[in-house]
Amino acid sequence: MGGVKTLKVRDDEAGMRVDRWFRQRFPSIGHSRVQKWLRTGQVRIDGGRVKASARLQAGQQVRVPPLGSLPTEPVRHKPKISKADDRNLKARVLHRDDDVLVIDKPAGLVVQGGNGLGKHLDAMLDALRFGARECPRLVHRLDKDTSGVLVLARNGAAARKLTAAFRSKQARKLYWAVVVGVPRSPEGIIDLALAKRHGRGGEKVSAGVAGGKKALTRYRVIDRAGGKAAWVAFEPETGRTHQLRVHAVAMETPILGDGKYGGREAFIAGEDISRRLHLHAKNLRIPHPAGGILEVSAPLPDHMRATFRTFGFDDRAGKDLFQEFKDLEEP
Secondary structure (H helix, E strand, C coil), X not given: CCCCEEEECCHHHCCCEHHHHHHHHCCCCCHHHHHHHHHCCCCEECCEECCCCCECCCCCEEEECCCCCCCCCCCCCCCCCCHHHHHHHHHCEEEECCCEEEEEECCCCECXXXXXXXXXXXXXXXXXXXXXXXXXXXXXXXXXXXXXXXXXXXXXXXHHHHHHHHHCCCCEEEEEEEEECCCCCCEEEEECCEEEEEECCEEEEEECCCCCECCEEEEEEEEEECCCEEEEEEEECCCCCCHHHHHHHHCCCCECCCHHHHHHHHCCCCCCCCCCCCEEEEEEEEECCCCCEEEEECCCCXXXXXXXXXXXXXXXXXXXXXXXXXXXXXX
């Protein structure tokens, strides 16, 4: 069996999560094994214990437990990408410069791979190099069934700055959703802690339970279809898993199509409406790594556009809500 090894983080790995770094370097190691190493302190960065979500910096030293016969050199996989996937990804580019790439992620595409998952964006990023030396890298995530604005860094320096912007809440994200029912108040703040729970159906998030992490969402109703449904803009101040979906249920107005959290109440009977999740990352405003502010908007996906037509919602009514959300102050 091989002994403990110490590996240096390369420049093009800066900004990666520790768990993703292990997946890239040692794809033969299972996710659960890496998680156990992290929990028990067998993985250390510059001598200190870290969580799976910790971001690496170039030059840091990673303590790697004994690997047996697994290789200790970086394994660079170039998954085969179909011509159709290549064309579709490139057609979804909303913004591109030397440091930043922004795409309109389609609903149904997983961002990062994992056990039992098939096609995912992380394995397709090589198609978005556009001649760059480095492959673009993820600096934040969207749920599988959420569409819209997704930011990628085109180099290590940009990845560090963009990741810092998301972590320090300098990035502002605006989501559009269609919810079943109408919130009691036309605008407000949902301040409700969230905690992850594991069960038969996989991981779910619960609100208002012991040990939950602070989660704060600002919302505003833009339009309504009687008492049946409403078009709501959400701006999350925190970035918890499934935050908007769980907060919407807490208001007793689940996001349309969200059977996981809203159950039967997340669907509208008697209407020819898509059963897909109606949650879209519409706008993002973030400091650009080279200076200034980058703001990008993504068009509604087809299923939400059809629902807007059904309910008579005019998407021109919600062009810029960032300024309006400044009026909503935390209580």
